[in-house]
Amino acid sequence: MAIERTFIAVKPDGVKRGLIGEVLKRFEMRGYKIIGLKMLQVTPEQAAAHYAEHVGKPFYDGLVKFITAAPVVAIALEGEDVVAQARRIMGATDPNKAEIGTIRADFGQAMNRNIVHGSDSVESANRELAIYFKSEELMSGAKNSFDYVIESLL
Numbered sequence: 001m002a003i004e005r006t007f008i009a010v011k012p013d014g015v016k017r018g019l020i021g022e023v024l025k026r027f028e029m030r031g032y033k034i035i036g037l038k039m040l041q042v043t044p045e046q047a048a049a050h051y052a053e054h055v056g057k058p059f060y061d062g063l064v065k066f067i068t069a070a071p072v073v074a075i076a077l078e079g080e081d082v083v084a085q086a087r088r089i090m091g092a093t094d095p096n097k098a099e100i101g102t103i104r105a106d107f108g109q110a111m112n113r114n115i116v117h118g119s120d121s122v123e124s125a126n127r128e129l130a131i132y133f134k135s136e137e138l139m140s141g142a143k144n145s146f147d148y149v150i151e152s153l154l
């Protein structure tokens, strides 16, 4: 399986409820590498680009209002098959349908308060990572890989 990157966000409800560490822990303990991390206030332009596929749906306006209302934590993850595996760790969109043990089942309260975002394909991941991160903010590749840097210091 290929090494991929995906875009995860702790949404405003997750940040407000003190779940940043919990979300990060669940991905880290599975062995995925955090290669980008920042807290930011999503702009209306970023939200429109991120959620373009949902324009016209009944929940769209509420979704954009919510995601831009308070800070989120943007996370770039790297690892084998990480796009699909991160979606499994997050669980289904609706917390009431998500498998117990997933982030959304354990902490989500409703469809529109489901704690995390995660890209649904490699193409979406690349598009979404570019909305939230500059390429030099992703600590990956031969030049700034931590494995390389750390091993060269040992």
Ligand code: IDP
Residues within 6 Å of the ligand: 059, 063, 092, 093, 111, 112, 113, 114, 116, 117, 118, 120
């Ligand atoms: P996903 O986050 O699991 O990929 P999407 O269908 O891409 O789900 O929807 C994006 C986000 O929009 C969801 O995470 C959820 O917060 C919100 N959402 C999706 N469907 C509904 C709905 O029917 N009612 C309210 N909010 C929704």
Ligand code: MG
Residues within 6 Å of the ligand: 118, 120
């Ligand atoms: Mg989606």
